[in-house]
Amino acid sequence: MNEDDNVQRIGMRGGGDPSMKWIRSCVFSFALLVAGVAPAQELALVNARVYPDPQAAPIENATVLMRDGRIVELGTSVALPDGVAVIDAEGGTVTAGFWNSHAHTLPLPLREADTRTSAELGFALRQLFTRWGFTTVFDIASFPSDNAATLRRRIAAGEMAGPALLTVGMPFFPADGTPSYVEDMLDGMGAPSAEVATDREARERARRQLEGGSDGVKLFIGAIVDEGRRVQVMDTAIARAVVDATHAAGKPAFAHPTTREGIEVALASGVDVLAHTTPTDGPWSPALAQRLVDAGVALTPTLALFEVEVRKERAPEEVVARISGMAQQQLRIFHESGGQVLFGTDVGYIDLPDTRRELELMAGAGMDWRAILASLTTAPVQRFGHSARKGRVEVGMDADLVVLARDPARDPTAFSDVRHTIRAGEVIHSAHPNAAPEPGHGNAANDERR
Template sequence: MALVLCLATAGCASRQHPAAANRWLLTGTRLYVAPDQPPVDNAWVLVSDGKIEAIGSASDAPPAGLRREDACSGGVITAGFQNSHVHFTDPAFAGAASRPSTELQPPLSGMTTRFGFTTVVDTGSDPANTGALRQRIERGELQGPEVLTVGSPMYPENGIPFYLRDLPPELLRQLAQPASAEEGRDIVRKNFENGAGGTKLFVATPQGHGEIRRMSADIARAVAEETHSHKGLVMVHPTDPEGVSAAVQAGVDVVVHTTIDPPKSTWSPELIHQMVERHVSVVPTLQLWGYELAKAQVPAEVTERIVGDAERQLAAFSRAGGQVLFGTDVGYMTEWDPTREYVLMAHAGLTPMQILASLTTAPAARWSASERRGRVKPGFDADLVVLDGDPAADVRRFTHVKCTFRAGKLLFVRAAADRAGVDTLAGARPSPGPGGPLGP
């Protein structure tokens, strides 16, 4: 299927092209324009000044005389990926405002662009530190993804979860626990003033010994209303099915986990219907559950059953037409490689193209960015991923990233000589991997 698009048509570049250095060609064995369109074999993508100028197939000769990205050619091309649940709480990112870029670049690349992520959503870190990291990326001091953030999370009154109680007292005092609807609204306003683009709510938090502390329904609704008035999204940590239901009733946009509490946790057909009807998206984070249960030394056969419950929630939600967003909770979770997440999503019944949608078109739509990213389309940002193999044959290949581009700029390249295991990071030394204890 030929997809050559004339450069003179609307949406393509003008006749006055940018300088040759900003105009280049990428070729691939296969191009996924979007998950809902047929792939194009032996394809090419023409990038001009950070935008996609044109696309075509082998039967359509690309413009001659252009610089070619040879190190990145010959793979499977897709739109850039979004990880909709990350944290920058690893000590490797501490002091982002003043830390040398040579120290920040390896973990930044290793956690994000190494795996094709051109956009990430920070769902709860130190807002000032994340803001500094984002500013340095945008200034070009660091090569990284677009960073979206929800600022400081909010917890139920007197409801800090038990697993955060060992944080330093000065940090614990900063964790917001609104006691009234107006206090919640005020926190939202301050978060947006400080650069947040949404709000993170913990509507239910485990206190230990089976106790769950829940956020007042009027506070949750007020926070959601205030967030929406700023055109932001509300993301919710639900803890259990009752928390999911409370989130839906409050008018939230994204539930950032499936649930494994209580034992044999299930989402009823009625709850799933409400979620789909009210356009609530879900970030499954299936890989997280095995990670957490391993820390608790839960036997493998028990872990498998518990993770299976979460898989069934995802399967039912997806079958009902719910919008799934890819996310791993990386940064809290020290396992940076998301391969297991792809495998578990496929085991839950999602097709490779449904998984690709969760990485591309779905998050672009959820974050009101469908007119500039999520597809390989003329006029869109040149956020591109080149894979070494076709994920339609094996979803593990979503992590076989050869190159990552954001707005036409090469952020990550795995050199041909290094594919046996050594990564060459664009503008950085090889990633040392995660290290040290994590914050919330």
């Protein structure tokens, strides 16, 4: 394995990355982890505090037994079969696997999924996603249009460990509305235009992408153009044509609103998820929040994004605080109105895979640890139609699990302190990559299932 190939910048923008020294130090350990990953038919987590779902009381000193990718036993006195692989949670907290409902496969090497090695791609997937507990990731706009699908196929084929990957493929920009901040990247890639000028064109492209395997669509209803000086708003008829085609396929429509006008177009067109708040456009009123809730619109707040973007423009810290505070106000009023919140980081556009700051900002906006856990687990599986198999730690559910070093009931930032990430009963990340599960020795304890 060529180390230089594996430590190329994981990000869209040029320049140095302060995390690169640490990344280089992990290359060899990660190679060992990948080499040691094999689909285990049976795996047990022992000595765990398990939160079955966001509202349930914890099960202390619990064991979770997994077989063929599903949870088959859960309780305090589970009989372990001889030879089962065992991970000692060391008193840590176990929850259902996390969902990142706003991410991108834009950075190198991920956007070259058809040509990069499995080691390169696996390393990037770990740094951006599985390191932070994400067992499922929704890529909500990428280029080339089939890149995320290629990455998904390679993960499914077992070439490298990675999350389950959903994708919207290529986004929809309004006419004359390619965002300024991606123009150079798209030109360098030779990517086709994502702009749509008529409702017929929009509807037909939506149908093609959905029939081709996209799991939803993403509309830039408010596109920032002219180097940030103007917002180009998508025509409502065009937005509605895309959303109607998407709903006919039984899939969700995401929207980047940017402004209050963009929110109105999103509401008029029937969008399912707002991909951001709109902090440069003033506070949200209780009436606006209630309209969004009544329309069944979910929100992915991406609060840390705004701090990153404003600081990138070298704005004074009081401006950063004002914009960040406005985004928190909008999340707070939406959450207090009963709105469904989805956790998302916009990683792949911004170079901030660490989830700690997002968690701090969400807690500061009034979301307690149970609400944050719901945004990571039960809310996305309900929104995207996976609640029959995912989102809870229960017998019969998929064995998508996260082992945390700390209890989030004491501090919500514990959701970023991940010891192990397990997808379909397979360890896809460990904070101690040289440590393999220990072979177990069956016991005669009585089974206590939940």
